[in-house]
Amino acid sequence: MxxxxxxxxxxxxxxSVGFLIGMSVQPSAAQSNVYDLDTKAKQMILVDFKTGTVLSGKNQDEKMYPSSMTKLMTAYLAFEQLKNGTLSLDDTFSVSKKAWETGGSKMFVRVDTRVRVEDLLRGIIIQSGNDATIVVAEGLAGSEEAFARKMTDKARELGMMNTNFKNASGLPDPDHYTTARDLATLAAALIRNFPEYYHFYSETEFTFSDITQQNRNPLLYRDVGVDGLKTGHTEAAGYGLTASAVRNGQRLIVVVNGLESTRERAQEPERILDWGFREFGTFPLFxxxxxxxxxxxxxxxxxxxxxxxxxxxxxxxxxxxxxxxxxxxxxxxxxxxxxxxxxxxxxxxxxxxxxxxxxxxxxxxxxxxxxxxxxxxxxxxxxxxxxxxxx
CATH class of the missing domain: 2.60.410.10 (D-Ala-D-Ala carboxypeptidase, C-terminal domain)
Known part of the structure; x- marks a missing residue:
């Protein structure tokens, strides 16, 4: 022999600056040869969706506050139940006083009313309603605390090993954190596992209770191929965005956080995506x-x-x-x-x-x-x- x-x-x-094999899209924790691209973001990662290859990163494994990008996981758990048939878009959930009183960005649900799941999802994804996240959390798990535990369990299942959720909205909590790499993993899982619901992320406005709100994702309004996903902002975290774009059949995912303004949040991810599509291509071997x-x-x-x-x-x-x-x-x-x-x-x-x-x-x-x-x-x-x- x-x-x-x-x-x-x-x-x-x-x-190549790095590669993964097959159809896995989860960024590799062992990836070390990441091309350094200068960015104003405190944390950043750029990932090729199909192969999971990390094209560039900055502090991508550093713990950070995800703010409203948390709502990606809130929607993930709802999508999961929709897909397995235990939940319907036409089901309704009751609005509690806690949900009604929650501050920050709101869908403006009214206490002691019932709201359709489809409307709640648009309220979460398009309007970034903190109140809507609590309605969904309580409807699916009985309480927001129990739902947050389910969120963390799902994060572990997806390979998000540096993530811990304490609420469904992303409101500040010192024990509520993630990383840019983990958010990229979550975004890839959303796109891969729920193509039938991903269209919610590309919708630019939603009207509820006669109040129309625009999607906060600035790249949806530019001709750059972006079709999702979610913004975030708190004083502690700065301005963040998890976005995905497709050009010429190639999909990239970018996560930025810690930016200083909405202007930077619009400019930095677009510039990073432009660079990624220009510099890299996917080539099959077998x-x-x-x-x-x-x-x-x-x-x-x-x-x-x-x-x-x-x-x-x-x-x-x-x-x-x-x-x-x-x-x-x-x-x-x-x-x-x-x-x-x-x-x-x-x-x-x-x-x-x-x-x-x-x-x-x-x-x-x-x-x-x-x-x-x-x-x-x-x-x-x-x-x-x-x-x-x-x-």
Whole structure:
């Protein structure tokens, strides 16, 4: 048995600042090679949605107050129940005195009335109503405190390990925090898991109780491809925005926080998105199920077996920086029969100078049965006499 190293050079491609494999969109906690882009934001992250590659970041793992960007998780839990059928857009929730009295941005629900879930969602997403979040929290969990615990549990489930929620609105609390990376993870999960409800984030106005309010996301009013998500602001946190945009089939997610004005909140994320779309592109290496190589088989009914990748392998790379990108196949040959389809038989190693090494398992694409006793003897003699080719 010996180790096979097959190198595939992609010199015609461009050097990536980082990559993830397959369809995962959660930013990698291990990502270290992040291109530093100067920004006025105290915290920032820019992520490619399809691959999860972090294109740029600044203090992206630093704890921060999310303000009304908290409402992304409030809506997530509601969307989840809508999708599994335990909640309907036409269901109604009762408005408590607590919800009615809550300060800050409001939907202007009236105490002791009932409001449709669809209206409450628009009140949360478009109008950023703190009162609406409490109505939903109490309707789904009995109390805002219980709902906040569910929010934190869901954050852990999504991989948001540096997030803790104490309320459904984002009103100030010293133990209510997240990170730019975690908000990007949440935004990606919203887009990926709830395409049927994501349209709420692109709506620019909503009228409730004869009061029309505009969506606070400034990039929705500019021709930059943005279709969501949520702003936030408190004195402690500054001005923040979690936004997503699509151009030429590529979706990026940006999170900024700690800005000093609404003007900066409009300008910085647009500038960051422009830079990301201009500098980076997504390039596929292998499609799901594509054969990477054929490996020799030891004592099998077939002489060779295809080695495939089960998930798509893509990289996000800078367009303007050329260098050598190498993909190395590591496997042991010959592979002893019997071989089950889907069994791991090696790995692809994707590497480039100065970048984290990525490994992807390769599996047998077809079954290969073991030869009978006479066939095994004959094959062994041929291999010892003639080598791998048997000639």
């Amino acid at each position: 010996f180790s096979r190293l097959a190198k595939i050079s992609f010199a015609a491609l461009f050097l 499609a799901a199920g594509e054969t990477v190589a054929d490996a020799t088989v030891w004592l099998g009914t077939e002489a060779r077996v295809p080695l495939i990748v089960q998930e798509p392998v893509s990289i996000v790379m800078r367009r303007a920086v050329r260098d050598d990108l190498k993909v190395t196949l590591k496997t042991q040959e010959p592979i002893a029969a019997p071989i089950e389809p889907g069994s791991v038989q090696g790995e692809l190693v994707v590497s480039a100078p100065g970048l984290d090494t990525i490994t992807v398992p390769v599996v047998a694409g077809e079954p290969v049965e073991r030869l009978g006793s006479f066939g095994r003897l004959q094959s062994a003699v041929q291999y010892l006499v003639f080598g791998e080719s048997g000639q």
